[in-house]
Amino acid sequence: MAFPVYRTRRLFYLIVTAATVLYVLIMMEAPRHSNNRNWLYAKRRFVHKGSNIPGTGPMSPLDATTHEKHMLQDNHISGHQFNGEQTEDGKERSYAPPRETHSRYSNTTCSPRHNIAFLKVHKSGSTTVSNILQRYAVRNDLNLVLPDKLVGESGFNILGYGPLFSADMVIPVPEGQTFNILCNHMVYNRPVMDQFMPANTFYVAIVRSLEERFMSAMNYFGQVGFIMEEKKGVRGFTLKDVMPHFFINQTVRGINKESLINSIAYDFGFATYRDNEEYFQSYLKNIDKEFDFVMIMEYFDESLVLLRRRLCWGLRDILYIKRNTYEHNSLPLTEEDRHKLYESQKRDHRIYQHFYRKFWRGILAEGHDIFDEVANFKLVQKQVFDFCRGDRIQRKVLNIPSSKWNDEFRLTRSECRQMQMSELMLVEKVMDRARQRLRRDGTEKQWLKYVENFWQRNKMRIRNFETSDEMFYLSKTNAI
Incomplete structure (x- = not known):
């Protein structure tokens, strides 16, 4: 039994609306997962219980050749702050940065x-x-x-x-x-x-x-x-x-x-x-x-x-x-x-x-x-x-x-x-x-005085040069 045209259109619009709402919800939640630096390091086996967090904990020779190959150049690396570094005594040190940007590193605020x-x-x-x-x-x-x-x-x-x-x-x-x-x-x-x-x-x-x-x-x-x-x-x-x-x-x-x-x-x-x-x-x-x-x-x-x-x-x-x-x-x-x-x-x-x-x-x-x-x-x-x-x-x-x-x-x-x-x-x-x-x-x-000292140190190798320009290879064409 065929659906009337108006019902087909209504069903189509309903599906599109539901898909749009679902997409928006996913995007709202995305920063907690896809772009989260903490999540990214966990994916790279940097952050989980018993692993070596960058900057802390002992590294075995095998660790030193495994995690260092995981470069971040192909990853989108923006996201929330990276918290939860562990100190040597096992306690958690929090790095919750201030919200201001690093404009203080620009030439307008420092030399x-x-x-x-x-x-x-x-x-x-x-x-x-x-x-x-x-x-x-x-x-x-x-x-x-x-x-x-x-x-x-x-x-x-x-x-x-x-x-x-x-x-x-x-x-x-x-x-x-x-x-x-x-x-x-x-x-x-x-x-x-x-x-x-x-x-x-x-x-x-x-x-x-x-x-x-x-x-x-x-x-x-x-x-x-x-x-x-x-x-x-x-x-x-x-x-x-x-x-x-x-x-x-x-x-x-x-x-x-x-x-x-x-x-x-x-x-x-x-x-x-x-x-x-x-x-x-x-x-x-x-x-x-x-x-x-x-x-x-x-x-x-x-x-x-x-x-x-x-x-x-x-x-x-x-x-x-x-x-x-x-x-x-x-x-x-x-x-x-x-x-x-x-x-x-x-x-x-x-x-x-x-x-x-x-x-x-x-x-x-x-x-x-x-x-x-x-x-x-x-x-x-x-x-x-x-x-x-x-x-x-x-x-x-x-x-x-x-x-x-x-x-x-x-x-x-x-x-x-x-x-x-x-x-x-x-x-x-x-x-x-x-x-x-x-x-x-x-x-x-x-x-x-400099030319004389240089000549004395190197005279056996530069005796055929007549000028200091030739001796030092100085020329306008060699300017940087």
């Missing part, structure tokens, strides 16, 4: 920090951070601490390692000026750094989880290739056999052992010959006190946003395009290999654990607003990446609209080129910039 020392830890995303700092120095007419070496010589981008490095091994600044930013490779040596960095310098570093950093270093420093070449005549020897073979005696070839084994501890200045618990605890306590902030590579964007707030910078100041990254061979680890890795590099793992927990305590103390800012930052980063890698003819300027966390600004192709420069090319250009500034703004006596 940007210009004096910054960055510890460039190997294979931890440090080249990208250095690029950010070097561009900031150029944009704000600041002085960089740079090695006083011949451009192009091996290791010309390295300030120095160990006790051999001293303050007279850097390009001097004109009389009456001070250094502002240090971000080239060097082992942390606070007494030496204090000789040329101002008293109010902000000290920052970056660390990476043990397994991820170790695998990257094994490939980057050619150890995988050495082992595969050594075993190329052995039938059935594949990549999965590389790590068991390495852990037999942990032989390192072509590089210092510290570049691979406990390299985070080495870069932080730990004495590798002292391996007792009392010394380790004492030194870790000292660097915790001396560093104002330590970034976590696995949470790179979150780290940059928190750094921006600590330095009172703008969003534009932390834009980046990843540098010195590459695809490397995946090296499977057996449980036995993993145990040997953590046993042989306890110091690196414990340093990472310490600053990982401290980082999350800092994030949680900011309140839910920081996750909204990170989400906004990721959107801007996507626009910047597409613009810088896109058609150079069609679009010459990228307009970034204002938001709760930034003023409107324009990004040019010139800034894209600086973000995409290789590490060595950018270091070469800022070295030339520093020398030109010394010649332009320093006294004639200071410049002539």
Whole structure:
């Protein structure tokens, strides 16, 4: 029996109305589930009874390689505040942030920090951070601490390692000026750094989880290739056999052992010959006190946003395009290999654990607003990446609209080129910039003395150059 037309229409309208009401009810409840940061971390196995909440509780080696891979870049991360962090005594600490925004971090309410020392830890995303700092120095007419070496010589981008490095091994600044930013490779040596960095310098570093950093270093420093070449005549020897073979005696070839084994501890200045618990605890306590902030590579964007707030910078100041990254061979680890890795590099793992927990305590103390800012930052980063890698003819300027966390600004192709420069090319250009500034703004006596000292140190390699311009590779075409 067929329904009359008017009844069919009435039934249709009834269904549409019911569906609309249901949708509205779901959307009203959505913030309690889909967008709730607490819910998101629970989904990621961060928040539930017996688990490791970021920033608290012990982490086993297995935990350190499982949860760190759960990046939040593909998630919508706005929502309610993240409450319920547990302290070591098992009690719950509440982080209920105030409702006001973080406009207090804008340049209208605080002054940007210009004096910054960055510890460039190997294979931890440090080249990208250095690029950010070097561009900031150029944009704000600041002085960089740079090695006083011949451009192009091996290791010309390295300030120095160990006790051999001293303050007279850097390009001097004109009389009456001070250094502002240090971000080239060097082992942390606070007494030496204090000789040329101002008293109010902000000290920052970056660390990476043990397994991820170790695998990257094994490939980057050619150890995988050495082992595969050594075993190329052995039938059935594949990549999965590389790590068991390495852990037999942990032989390192072509590089210092510290570049691979406990390299985070080495870069932080730990004495590798002292391996007792009392010394380790004492030194870790000292660097915790001396560093104002330590970034976590696995949470790179979150780290940059928190750094921006600590330095009172703008969003534009932390834009980046990843540098010195590459695809490397995946090296499977057996449980036995993993145990040997953590046993042989306890110091690196414990340093990472310490600053990982401290980082999350800092994030949680900011309140839910920081996750909204990170989400906004990721959107801007996507626009910047597409613009810088896109058609150079069609679009010459990228307009970034204002938001709760930034003023409107324009990004040019010139800034894209600086973000995409290789590490060595950018270091070469800022070295030339520093020398030109010394010649332009320093006294004639200071410049002539500098040229003479440089000549005496390097005369065997630069005897064929007739002018200081040729000696330093100074030219207008090399200006940044």
